[in-house]
Amino acid sequence: MKKTISIHIKGFPFIIEEIAYTRLENYLKRLKSALEKEEGADEIIEDIEIRIAELLNEKKTTAKQVIEDQDVLDVLNTLGDPSDYTEQEETSGHSDYHSEYQSHTHNERRLYRDTETGYIGGVCSGLSGYFNIDPTIIRLIWAAAFFIGGVGLFLYILLWIIIPKANTSIERLKMKGRPINVDTVKEEVERAANSVSEKSKQFANQLKNDNRIKDGVSAFKKVIRIVVGCFLLFIGFIALISLITFVFGTAQFFPATTDDGFLSIPSMAALIFNDSFDNRLAWISFYLCSVSFVVFFLLGGFATLFNLKNKWYRYTNLLLVLTGIIGFSIGIIVFSRTGRDYTISGEIEKEIATVSSNQLVIMPRAKTQLKNTDYMVKENSLWHIYIGNNTITESGIDLKYHPSKDSLYHVLIEKQAHAHTLEKAVERAQNISYKYDLNNDTITLPVSYSYPKSDKIRNQDVTIHIYIPKGKTVSIADAVIGLEKPALDEDDFDEVYEQRGKIRSDGTYRHRD
Structure with missing residues (x-):
């Protein structure tokens, strides 16, 4: 069980182990002591503290919120030990000797991977720093090696494994072959701090942009909600x-x-x-x-x-x-x-006339008695239904014309209704009242039929079937209907060929072939 404390570093909250806090506090004291005579030391230290806060924040995960001593060690190793700059001053007697010592002793060059400026593993950036060559040239050479024989990929992976990463400021200076002194370390720290500051600004701007986006989305949602x-x-x-x-x-x-x-x-x-x-x-x-x-x-x-x-x-x-x-x-x-109650259809059919003449005359009768208490359903000045106290009267009589098998006119009436059983449907069909008149070769057909109100409206209908002899016609209103035999077999003609018409509520006739 280890004791922890809560601290804030540049606005970032951390829960840190006490031993790690002590190590970090000592590091900052040593750093302040090393830079106390440097101009802008406070700014440098402040930037380094921001860097420390960022590196420590990267150590936190969802499952791990406590900063451990090893985490602080990793961060401090990345930043470098302040004694690396103070030791040089202590070992130099005067500035000339100090400069000469630096150039001969500390101006060493080592190969590291530069992951801060690199894109993948930092190999190309490390080579460019070691040889002081533009990294773009190194990358182009590597790309050419990759496409010519595929050697570049294998070599890159091999160097990625072998070459160590530049973790500290000192190692980054060695990678570039620069002397290790207070100025170069301070410059490197400042560069790293500037990089962090820039990233922090980018992060802050990103947060602002995210907030603007959130505000925009919230406003849009509000408008949608209102609409x-x-x-x-x-x-x-x-x-x-x-x-x-x-x-x-x-x-x-x-x-x-x-x-x-x-x-x-x-x-x-x-x-x-x-x-x-x-x-x-x-x-x-x-x-x-x-x-x-x-x-x-x-x-x-x-x-x-x-x-x-x-x-x-x-x-x-x-x-x-x-x-x-x-x-x-x-x-x-x-x-x-x-x-x-509309599923089963029941029909009854009855022959009402057999006429022997050269022409059959159909006379529509449009007169229908309407009481003041009756309701009349109309459309386009044509009535369709009368609703009385005890009866329902519907208008519109369908006529179908068929070829007659003999020399006589045959007239049949078909009454139809629907119900949930065939017996009930036939009963309703029988209840339909349709009063026609026959006088020699003239048949008077009413434009309407009626049925009891208790039968309800169940698709009641009346159809007149007229069988016309060959070569003869039917006269109705202003129309003359004759059946000319088409180019069909005799049997097909009797079964297929027919014409249709309808007597409307005003007594007019409309024919349909």
């Missing part, structure tokens, strides 16, 4: 206004009119859903989904705009989501039950 919040509020308010209009306006904006006003959507829904229970469930589903949707967007807009993130907001959101899911689930059940 998204306003958008959510806009959707929420539009949905709220629509819901209020729908509820308190009694939802009377369905495109159906009568003397009493508009047909309400609830009234129309009652004609579609199977029974009153399904109808009520459908409206419960609608209100649950609508209210949860409106509140979700309004609350989400306010929360986004004002950056609300408390538990109340999360729980409310959860409640709204659950409410929406419940409403949606009820809606799926109701609509699946209603949709099942």
Whole structure:
């Protein structure tokens, strides 16, 4: 167990072992003593302290936050011992002898790797310092050796292993062949300190730039939050206004009119859903989904705009989501039950006329009695549905023309409806009322048909099939329809060739080949 203390070196906090702190304190005292007569000693020492702080900071990791004695030793070895400069002064009697001693004794040159200015292992930088050659030239020679036979790579790795790294200021001076004295050491220390200072400035500028980026990102996020919040509020308010209009306006904006006003959507829904229970469930589903949707967007807009993130907001959101899911689930059940009543089609077909003449005349009858209490669904001045107290009347009669197999006209009526069973579908088809008139070669066809309101709207439809003899025609409104036999086999003609038309609610006829 080792005692530790907390210190600050140039603003950097450290937890350091007591023995390491003592070693570092003694080093700084010796350094101050060695440089006390030098001009700018305080600045040099301050730069060295910054260097010490940086080197010690590099020793810290996520798993290791305490500076140990060995860490301090490594840092001090990198900076060099202050006694390396003081010893020279003590061994010299006067300045001339001192200079001569320096030039003969300490002006030695050794090969080191310069990792501070190098890019990879510092081999090229070390060679350039040793031979006093531009490092770019050394690198070009090495690159040429690499591309010519690949010798450069092997030799570089070998030298990287063999040549030691210049760790201290003294070793860097030896690498450059410079004399080791107070001036050169001070110059080297100043150079290293300037390098650290420059790196520190770059680091500080980087922090400032990072802070500016963070501020910019924060401002951008704020703008996005405001835009998204306003958008959510806009959707929420539009949905709220629509819901209020729908509820308190009694939802009377369905495109159906009568003397009493508009047909309400609830009234129309009652004609579609199977029974009153399904109808009520459908409206419960609608209100649950609508209210949860409106509140979700309004609350989400306010929360986004004002950056609300408390538990109340999360729980409310959860409640709204659950409410929406419940409403949606009820809606799926109701609509699946209603949709099942549209799955099976039932038809009944009956021949209503056999005519022997040169031309069959079809007369559309557009007159339909409409009571003041009936609703009429219209589109482009054409009505489609009358909704009375007990019956529903739909307009639009489909006509299909087929080749007759004999010389007679054959007219058939087909009634169709849907239900969840074939029996129920056929029953609904039988409930369709369509009153036509036959007078010799003239058939009067109403433009509409009706069925009981209790049968609901289940795709009820009426189709008139007319079989036309060869060479004869049908006259309807302003159109004359004849079937010319195409270039097909006899059997194919009877099965494939047909034409279509439709009598509209105003008594006009539209033909489709």
